[in-house]
Amino acid sequence: MIPPSDPERQNIEETTHFPETSEDDVEQVENAIELKEVEGISQTRLVLRRFVRHKAAMISLFVFLGVVGLAFSSIGIDAMGIKTPGWWQFNSVAIYDLLDGGVPSATHPFGQDEVGHDIFAQVMRGTQQSLMIVFVAGIVATLLGVLVGSIAGFFRGRIDQLLMRFTDAIIIIPVLVITAVLGSTFNRSGSFVLAIVLGLVLWTGMSRLVRGDVLSLREREYVDAARVAGASNSRIIFRHILPNAIGVIIVNATLVMSATILTEAAVSFLGFGVQFPDVSLGSLIHNFQTAFNTRPWLFWWPGLFIIIIALTINFIGDGLRDAFDPRQKRGLNRVARKQRTVVRPAEEVGA
Amino acid sequence: MNASATSTTDPILKVDKLSVDFWVSGEWYPAAIDLDYEVLPGEVMAVVGESGSGKSSSAMALMGLLPGNSRVSGSIKLSGREVAGLEGAALRRLRGKDVAVIFQEPMTALNPVFTIGFQIVEAIRSQLQVGPTEARSRAIELLGMVEIPDPEVAFSKYPHQLSGGQRQRAMIAMAISCDPLLLIADEPTTALDVTVQAEILDLLRNLRGRLNSAILLITHDLGVVADLADHIVVMKDGRIVERGPIEEIYKRPQHPYTQQLLAAIPHLGTAVLNVNETEVAAAAARQKIEPVLALEGVSIDYPKRGRIPAFRAVEKVDLVIRPGEVLGLVGESGSGKTTVGRAAVGLLPVAEGSLRILGQDISQVSSKELRAIRRQVGIVFQDPGSSLNPRWPIGDSIGEPLLLAQEAKGADLSKRVERLLDQVELPRSFRNRYPHELSGGQRQRVGIARALALRPSLLVADEPTSALDVSVQSRFLALLQGLQEELQFACLFVSHDLAVVDLLAHRIAVMHRGKIVETGTRDEILRSPKEAYTQRLLAAVPVPDPEEQRKRRESRRAR
Numbered sequence: 001m002i003p004p005s006d007p008e009r010q011n012i013e014e015t016t017h018f019p020e021t022s023e024d025d026v027e028q029v030e031n032a033i034e035l036k037e038v039e040g041i042s043q044t045r046l047v048l049r050r051f052v053r054h055k056a057a058m059i060s061l062f063v064f065l066g067v068v069g070l071a072f073s074s075i076g077i078d079a080m081g082i083k084t085p086g087w088w089q090f091n092s093v094a095i096y097d098l099l100d101g102g103v104p105s106a107t108h109p110f111g112q113d114e115v116g117h118d119i120f121a122q123v124m125r126g127t128q129q130s131l132m133i134v135f136v137a138g139i140v141a142t143l144l145g146v147l148v149g150s151i152a153g154f155f156r157g158r159i160d161q162l163l164m165r166f167t168d169a170i171i172i173i174p175v176l177v178i179t180a181v182l183g184s185t186f187n188r189s190g191s192f193v194l195a196i197v198l199g200l201v202l203w204t205g206m207s208r209l210v211r212g213d214v215l216s217l218r219e220r221e222y223v224d225a226a227r228v229a230g231a232s233n234s235r236i237i238f239r240h241i242l243p244n245a246i247g248v249i250i251v252n253a254t255l256v257m258s259a260t261i262l263t264e265a266a267v268s269f270l271g272f273g274v275q276f277p278d279v280s281l282g283s284l285i286h287n288f289q290t291a292f293n294t295r296p297w298l299f300w301w302p303g304l305f306i307i308i309i310a311l312t313i314n315f316i317g318d319g320l321r322d323a324f325d326p327r328q329k330r331g332l333n334r335v336a337r338k339q340r341t342v343v344r345p346a347e348e349v350g351a
Numbered sequence: 352m353n354a355s356a357t358s359t360t361d362p363i364l365k366v367d368k369l370s371v372d373f374w375v376s377g378e379w380y381p382a383a384i385d386l387d388y389e390v391l392p393g394e395v396m397a398v399v400g401e402s403g404s405g406k407s408s409s410a411m412a413l414m415g416l417l418p419g420n421s422r423v424s425g426s427i428k429l430s431g432r433e434v435a436g437l438e439g440a441a442l443r444r445l446r447g448k449d450v451a452v453i454f455q456e457p458m459t460a461l462n463p464v465f466t467i468g469f470q471i472v473e474a475i476r477s478q479l480q481v482g483p484t485e486a487r488s489r490a491i492e493l494l495g496m497v498e499i500p501d502p503e504v505a506f507s508k509y510p511h512q513l514s515g516g517q518r519q520r521a522m523i524a525m526a527i528s529c530d531p532l533l534l535i536a537d538e539p540t541t542a543l544d545v546t547v548q549a550e551i552l553d554l555l556r557n558l559r560g561r562l563n564s565a566i567l568l569i570t571h572d573l574g575v576v577a578d579l580a581d582h583i584v585v586m587k588d589g590r591i592v593e594r595g596p597i598e599e600i601y602k603r604p605q606h607p608y609t610q611q612l613l614a615a616i617p618h619l620g621t622a623v624l625n626v627n628e629t630e631v632a633a634a635a636a637r638q639k640i641e642p643v644l645a646l647e648g649v650s651i652d653y654p655k656r657g658r659i660p661a662f663r664a665v666e667k668v669d670l671v672i673r674p675g676e677v678l679g680l681v682g683e684s685g686s687g688k689t690t691v692g693r694a695a696v697g698l699l700p701v702a703e704g705s706l707r708i709l710g711q712d713i714s715q716v717s718s719k720e721l722r723a724i725r726r727q728v729g730i731v732f733q734d735p736g737s738s739l740n741p742r743w744p745i746g747d748s749i750g751e752p753l754l755l756a757q758e759a760k761g762a763d764l765s766k767r768v769e770r771l772l773d774q775v776e777l778p779r780s781f782r783n784r785y786p787h788e789l790s791g792g793q794r795q796r797v798g799i800a801r802a803l804a805l806r807p808s809l810l811v812a813d814e815p816t817s818a819l820d821v822s823v824q825s826r827f828l829a830l831l832q833g834l835q836e837e838l839q840f841a842c843l844f845v846s847h848d849l850a851v852v853d854l855l856a857h858r859i860a861v862m863h864r865g866k867i868v869e870t871g872t873r874d875e876i877l878r879s880p881k882e883a884y885t886q887r888l889l890a891a892v893p894v895p896d897p898e899e900q901r902k903r904r905e906s907r908r909a910r
Contacts, residue, residue, distance in 0.1 A: 221738040222748070225801065228696050228730050229752035230722045243742045326742060326785040 050323040057319020060312040067308060071127035074120075090118035092125035093277045104297055111297040113288070122279050123301050129280040130309065133195040133264050138257040140199025145206025146249055150237050152207070153214030164211070171204045179267045191274045194267065198260055206252050213245040247321045254317030258310035281306050361431065362389035363532050363565040364413070369425035369435075371408045371417065371589075383409040384589040385425070390533065390565040390582075395555075397568045397576040397597075399612070400586035401820035402791070406569050409586075410535050413567075414450055415442045430532060448478040451526035455538040457518035461510040467521040468494075468506030471528055478529045493524040496561075497554060515684070516547035520554065527562060535567045540575055544683040544847060549891040552579055553904070571820055573616055574893030577601065578900035585609050597897055615825040616895050617850035641710055643809045643841040644695055646670040648704035651690050664690040666865045667704065674808065675839040679856030679873070681846055681888070687865040689733075692811045692845045696728045697721055709808060726756055729802030733814040735794035739786040745797045746772075746782025752804040771800040776830060792823035799831065803838065810835075810842045816851060828854055849892050853877055861885050 051057060076086030090096060090108075095116045099105055102112035110119035152163040170178075182197050217223070218241060226240050242249070264274070265282020274280040276287075281302045288298035371383040383405035390396045400406040412423045415437060427435040434445055454460035462470060471490040475481060481489070487506070494502035497520040510518055519539065526534055536555065540548040556579055559566060570576055576583060576597070583600045585593040585608065593606040604610045651665040665687040672678045682688045693699045694706060701714045708724050716724065729752075732738035739748050750768045753759045759767050769779045775796040786794055795815050802810055812831070816824040832855055835842055846852050852859055852873075859876040861869045861884065869882045880886045894900050 221732040221734055222740040224693075224698055225730065225732065225738055225748075225798075226740075226751065227698065228725055228728065229801070229804075230725050230755040231751070235755075240740055244740070324742075327787050 046326075047323045051319050054319035054322055056315045057322075060315035060319070063308065064312040064316065067127065067305065067312075068131065071124045071131065075124045075128075077128075086124075088121060088124070090121045092117070092121040092279060094118075102295060110301045111295065113291070113295065113298055119298060119301055122284060123281070123305055126279045126281040126284050126302055127305050127309070129191055129274055129278070130261050130264065130282065130306070133191055133198065133274075133280065134257045134260050134309070134313075136192065136195035137198040137202060137260045137264075138253055140196055141201075141203040141256050142206060142249065142253045144199065145203035145252075146210050146242065148203065149207035149210025150214050150242060150245075153211040154218055154233070154237055154241065156215070160211070163207075167204050167207050170201065175201050175263060176266060176270065179263075179272060180270045182272070191264075191278075191280065194264065194272060194274070198263060198267070202256050202260065202263070206249070206256065209248050209252055210245055213248050214241055217241045217244050243324070246324045250317045250321045250324075254314045257313050261306050261310060281309075362428075363392050363430055364388075364390040364567065365426075365428040365431075366409075366413075367426045367428070369409060369412065369423070369427060371405065371412050372422050372424075373408075373418075374420040374422075379422075381405075381589050382421075383412070383586075386586075386591055388584050388591070388594065390567060392532075392563055392565055393559065394582065395559060395566040395568055395580045397570060397580035397583045398586060399570060399573060399576060399583055401571055401612075401822060403588075404586040405589040406571075406586050407537060410537060410567060410569050413533075413535065414446055414452060416452075444478075447474060447531070448529050449531055450533045450535060451529070451531040453519070453522055453526050453534065453536040453539045456542050457515065457522045458510065458542075460522055461518060463510050466507050466509055467513070467518075467525075468508075471521070471525050474525050474528045490524070490528070493528055494521070496527075496558075497521070497524045499524070514547075515543055516550060519543060519547075519551055523551075523554065523558070527558065527564070530562065531564055533567060534562075534564045535569070537569045538571070539568070541570070541572070545849075545891040545893075546683065546887060548575070548893070549904075552893075555579060572893070573601075573613060573821075573895040574900075577893060577895050577897045578904060585612070601895065601897055611822060613895060615822040617825065617828070617848075617854050640673055642671045642673050642707075643676075643709060644670070644672040644843065645707040646691070646695075646704065647707075649691075649694070649701050649706050650703040651687070651694050651699055652702040663702075664865055665694070668862075668865075668867050670860060670867070670870075672809070672841045672843060674841050676858065677835060677842040677844055677856045679844045679846060679852030679859040680862060681849055681852050681859060682862035683847060683888075685864075686862040688845045688847075688862045689813055691862070692730070692813045692843055695809070695811050695843055696730045697725060698730075726752075726805050727807050728809045728811065729805070729807040730811040730813065731795065731798045731802050731815045733817055735791045735798065735818055738798050739794060741786055744783050744785060745789070748786075749782070749797060749800045749804060752801060756805055758805065767804070771804055774803070774834065775800045790823075792819050792827055795819065795827055796830065799834070803834065803840075806838065806840075808840055810840050811845070812842060813845045814847065817847065824851070831855065849877065849889060861888065 074086045074088040075091060076084045096108075096112065096118060098112055098114075098116045099107060102108075102114065102116070104111040108118050108120065110123055112119060113122075148163050148167065152160040178201050179194075179197055214237075218236075223236055223240055226236050231240070261282055263282075264280060265286050268274045268280060268283045268286070274283050276283075279287075284302035285299060285306070288295070288302075291298045366389070367387050369383060369386040370381065372379040372381050374380075386405075386409055388396065398406045398410065408417060408421070411417050412421075413427055413429075413434070417423065423435060425435065426433060429445070429449055437445060461467065465473075468487070468490055471493060472483070472486045475486045475489055476483070479486075491502045491506055494505050499505045499517055499520050505513070505517070505521070510521070513521065519542075523539075539555070540551050543551060552575065555566065555568075568576060568580055580597050583593075583595065583597055584591050585600070585606065587608045593600065593604065593609045600609060601613070604613055646668050649665060649668045649670075650663060653662045653664055655661040668687075668691060670678070670680075670691070680688045680691060690699060694701055695708070697713050705712045706714060709727055711720070711724055713721060713724055739745060746765075746768050749771055750759075750764050753764055753767055768782055772779050772781060777793060777796050777800070781789070781793070781797075786797075789797065795818075798815070815831075816827055819827060828851065831842075835855075842855075844852060844855055856873055858870065858872050860867050861876065861882070863884050869876060869880065869885050876885060877889065880889060890903060890906070894903065
């Protein structure tokens with residue numbers, strides 16, 4: 001019944017005032033020590049250092065880079081006129097003799113499908129395609145969403161109305177319908193165009209979230225302070241408001257990226273984007289979902305790679321968000337909590 | 352523990368060796384250390400201290416309202432019953448029934464989507480076995496008891512339909528709904544205007560006679576407790592440094608910290624009057640110079656948004672500030688004083704009249720010229736929590752105006768930032784720190800450094816000290832005064848606190864409901880006010896002296 005006070009805030013208040021309570025000169029000595037640690041380090045380095053300390057994010061980064069390295073070195077690159085050979089003996093389009101009905105073996109570690117394609121090569125090719133699509137679509141959607149959202153939130157009024165109604169219009173049309181229509185227009189123009197189109201469709205959620213954040217951030221007094229200092233609107237948006245919305249932006253960008261993998265598969269199924277014999281992770285799953293009972297490896301391998309990519313991207317995003325936040329605090333460690341004793345200031349005279 | 356022995360002299364609350372620690376980034380930090388005090392029935396006990404002294408966290412420990420990263424040790428006895436460490440249903444029975452809290456901010460402590468009547472009824476029925484109609488009549492009775500006009504009507508009003516003072520009254524009605532043994536008032540008047548604060552304090556004083564509850568009053572303001580409390584406990588850094596009956600503490604403070612605290616309160620009317628010949632001559636000389644800021648018949652509107660019609664916040668205001676002059680603009684919340692301050696730096700458009708800065712009318716200039724004018728003004732904001740970009744080291748924040756005005760770059764900029772930090776008496780090393788690593792007073796210093804970066808001719812200070820502790824406030828005001836004397840900028844000092852204005856301002860303008868009711872020199876306004884409103888405002892200011900305060904209250908009531 002009685003509304004609780006905001007415990008987080010109170011806690012911060014109780015603790016942030018501690019430095020002030022100590023004697024002035026003692027504080028300055030402490031500052032000098034602290035300064036030596038921080039001096040000469042740019043903000044980028046600080047962010048990087050906090051990111052490196054984030055365990056889950058660092059492990060994810062290594063796993064992710066491993067997947068990328070594996071995908072691009074194993075079967076080589078064949079895009080935009082660049083061709084490099086890979087170390088894997090098979091490729092993703094050729095048909096090979098079926099060995100033992102396609103069960104995973106030493107020659108074909110991920111197995112073969114019923115015609116004889118090498119699944120390892122196909123999964124690698126699929127990973128290449130999916131990564132490209134995820135990143136292109138993710139970047140396009142993020143840039144567009146942040147731009148639309150921040151302009152709508154910052155300028156409000158008629159511009160906001162206009163942009164948000166436009167966003168609503170895009171939201172209400174199912175993604176598949178738009179991409180299918182666009183697909184028939186750019187028929188068979190390849191996965192890169194598909195990635196751009198997906199990006200152009202998936203920015204709506206981002207713009208909504210960013211707008212909400214910007215609406216509240218623009219009322220902060222530091223925005224007024226910047227305006228009085230003579231800052232232009234674009235400086236206020238890009239230097240003062242968006243850095244404070246980075247948490248929302250990064251989290252949403254990683255969600256969009258993970259969602260793109262599967263959206264791409266559905267769209268490819270409609271005959272746009274990645275077409276047989278070329279493959280993506282999504283199309284592999286689509287193609288092989290009927291084979292789930294007879295040849296489960298056809299389904300599991302691409303599925304595993306989708307999970308790895310989506311998870312690592314999410315963890316990396318998490319680490320980035322924490323790294324960008326200067327207020328980031330270390331979590332509660334229950335064991336350490338019990339062991340540590342209280343740091344008590346020296347007894348005051350007359351206390 | 353013997354619950355049977357509860358004669359009238361037994362304390363309602365007995366706290367023994369109470370310690371509260373917080374777990375912060377790998378360490379236990381103490382917020383309260385070995386507290387022990389008693390509160391007798393019908394007694395008002397004030398716990399006084401600055402922020403960070405542990406006064407709030409120790410009180411929240413009584414209610415079990417501390418966050419998860421805290422731990423409590425020691426004993427808390429309520430009428431002889433041990434309540435420290437209670438959990439679940441036992442703790443819920445304690446809250447509201449035996450102990451109730453009045454929070455600082457009535458707007459956020461009341462739920463905006465329910466009527467206040469509903470919330471009071473909920474409070475009653477969660478603790479007492481009564482039917483809805485009975486609870487309703489009890490709620491209306493309570494609203495009458497806290498002197499809300501028309502309790503029947505107020506019962507079905509939502510929090511946003513009430514004024515700040517009425518919301519706090521509703522909050523009090525809710526707290527006393529189950530006749531608690533102990534009423535904890537956590538800074539109950541900090542968010543209120545002086546006139547409203549005086550009314551709420553009167554109410555608490557009346558209630559205390561009618562209820563047999565003990566009141567634990569937590570505050571940083573020694574003026575508030577002066578004629579309400581019986582006993583005072585002064586806390587510093589989590590420890591009790593001094594305790595005693597109220598007269599003792601105010602008349603003969605023993606501990607240096609208490610003395611310092613009492614000395615830091617700006618006393619209205621005790622500022623040294625340095626009206627000498629040169630001062631008068633300087634003032635006369637000022638009259639001839641072109642004013643830095645001149646408002647003529649200025650009206651400011653908040654434009655209509657949706658169905659809410661346009662609101663005229665400021666109506667036909669005339670003001671003049673000359674170089675080197677500090678003008679105090681005082682008024683209650685909603686009087687439009689902050690609006691005037693924000694318009695003076697060009698953050699709000701002027702609807703009518705002319706607002707001139709150094710002779711240029713800012714409503715009639717291009718945006719490029721406006722930017723040039725803005726180099727002549729600086730503003731210090733009210734809330735040290737939101738006036739600095741949390742993602743920027745403070746050195747960058749201070750340097751931004753210089754960078755944007757293209758006055759300095761690179762090493763030169765860094766030197767200018769260091770000089771500004773020196774001016775506001777902060778260590779140079781602070782430039783790499785983030786705002787959240789600084790205390791409120793330090794952040795306000797950074798705010799001044801940023802505002803003065805371009806050596807403006809006009810500084811607008813919008814209630815810069817309202818969020819600060821008294822001792823921090825007095826240091827901050829001394830700094831501002833020193834800088835003003837050194838740099839001789841004109842200053843528009845917006846404040847609700849007459850005592851603060853008394854320290855700084857050469858002239859004072861009093862605002863009420865968007866209009867200026869009285870302007871004059873500091874002495875004219877504070878020592879011989881002509882308008883009834885100014886007189887009322889002056890009478891409501893609490894004085895940190897129990898006897899004086901009692902006299903003032905009686906004369907206020909007689910009026």
